[in-house]
Amino acid sequence: MAIGTVEFDLSMAHHETGEILTARAYTVAGVTNEDGSLRELSIGQLVMAICLQRASELETQIIALMEEMNSTSQMLEELTNIEQNVVDEFQNNTSNHAYDLNGKTTPSGESYLSYLRGLEIMDSNQRYVRNDAVLSNVDILYDDFISKIEAKMDEKNSFSQQKMIELQSITNKRDQSYDMISNILKSLNTQIIGNVNNF
Numbered sequence: 001m002a003i004g005t006v007e008f009d010l011s012m013a014h015h016e017t018g019e020i021l022t023a024r025a026y027t028v029a030g031v032t033n034e035d036g037s038l039r040e041l042s043i044g045q046l047v048m049a050i051c052l053q054r055a056s057e058l059e060t061q062i063i064a065l066m067e068e069m070n071s072t073s074q075m076l077e078e079l080t081n082i083e084q085n086v087v088d089e090f091q092n093n094t095s096n097h098a099y100d101l102n103g104k105t106t107p108s109g110e111s112y113l114s115y116l117r118g119l120e121i122m123d124s125n126q127r128y129v130r131n132d133a134v135l136s137n138v139d140i141l142y143d144d145f146i147s148k149i150e151a152k153m154d155e156k157n158s159f160s161q162q163k164m165i166e167l168q169s170i171t172n173k174r175d176q177s178y179d180m181i182s183n184i185l186k187s188l189n190t191q192i193i194g195n196v197n198n199f
Helices: 043-092 112-118 142-198
Strands: 003-013 020-028 098-100 128-130 139-141
Touching: 020 043, 043 098, 043 112, 043 142, 128 142, 139 142
Parallel strands: 128 139
Antiparallel strands: 003 020, 098 128
């Protein structure tokens, strides 16, 4: 944030020296009058502008984090659904057979196989989950499949916890920016009243 200063003479003189008193105003890039010129701000308004800009930047980060966490939650929900469908299939059909991951789709319309390959759970040539020892290069064993799904879910759960801590930290910083406005303006007001009472 580019901050400029504007000094100007006041109508009063110093009671001891007789010198004309001066004051200072501040300008901030982006804070303008209706004619487009930079608006001259008091120190209190400058504090508000700085703190509000900081809070706005943090708010943008908060929104981005929440969207990222929502995306991760949706991914965990998808993985849970896929895992449950595969588990149910093998519980209901105990005979040796292969489960075709390309035969079912996620709510978004993507095949299980494409979705899992995108998450690097399935190799590019694998397609079937098997619960027997008859394997080809297009198969993955049931136990290995479940282990990979669980590992990815653990990874994403850990990621979500880290992001939640980060979100709390950024939210606290944003709230501190708003609190700083109130505290500094209160302090300035106290100082001004004290100055007036001294005259």
